[in-house]
Amino acid sequence: MSKIAIVYGSSTGAAEAVAEKVKDALGGAKVFNADGLDVNDLKPFDFLVFGTSTTGVGDLQDDWEILLPKIEKLDFSGKKVALFGLGDSASFSTSFASGMYHIYKALKGKAEIIGSVSTDGYTYDESDSVVDGRFVGLALDEDNEYDQTDARIEAWVEDLKKKIA
Numbered sequence: 001m002s003k004i005a006i007v008y009g010s011s012t013g014a015a016e017a018v019a020e021k022v023k024d025a026l027g028g029a030k031v032f033n034a035d036g037l038d039v040n041d042l043k044p045f046d047f048l049v050f051g052t053s054t055t056g057v058g059d060l061q062d063d064w065e066i067l068l069p070k071i072e073k074l075d076f077s078g079k080k081v082a083l084f085g086l087g088d089s090a091s092f093s094t095s096f097a098s099g100m101y102h103i104y105k106a107l108k109g110k111a112e113i114i115g116s117v118s119t120d121g122y123t124y125d126e127s128d129s130v131v132d133g134r135f136v137g138l139a140l141d142e143d144n145e146y147d148q149t150d151a152r153i154e155a156w157v158e159d160l161k162k163k164i165a
Contacts, residue, residue: 004029005045009061014142015053015086022049025157034063039070047164050103051084058095058128060102072106081107082115082160083137089124090144096124097139104136114163
């Protein structure tokens with residue numbers, strides 16, 4: 001399997017917990033906090049998983065605001081990228097998990113982005129992270145649908161493993 005790095009930005013610890021679950025489901029990866037990350041540390045990895053919580057009304061998590069311009073400058077030749085995003089589908093139903101869209105938008109055309117997810121089974125009104133009828137990555141709601149997180153991660157990672165083998 002490819003060398004895997006997971007980078008998360010988390011304000012409350014929820015995205016960090018999800019990053020650890022993704023690492024375990026993948027069977028191993030190096031996990032990095034977006035806060036203070038040196039992007040050169042990501043160069044040896046073939047497969048990158050970028051995860052973020054959503055703050056405010058669809059905003060990118062603060063640590064990613066600083067890191068993303070640096071990430072955009074990386075050479076993604078031969079690399080694959082998957083995304084996950086957290087949000088609150090009840091309180092912020094019109095911007096559910098939209099934080100991950102900011103990462104998607106920055107990397108679209110620069111990296112091979114894999115791991116889109118069907119919107120079936122989700123309860124929300126709108127999300128910028130839905131492109132062509134699918135989430136651009138794994139959307140999770142640790143506030144209202146936490147009971148579905150483990151199954152969603154498991155299904156998503158099984159799909160990713162087929163694409164990075």
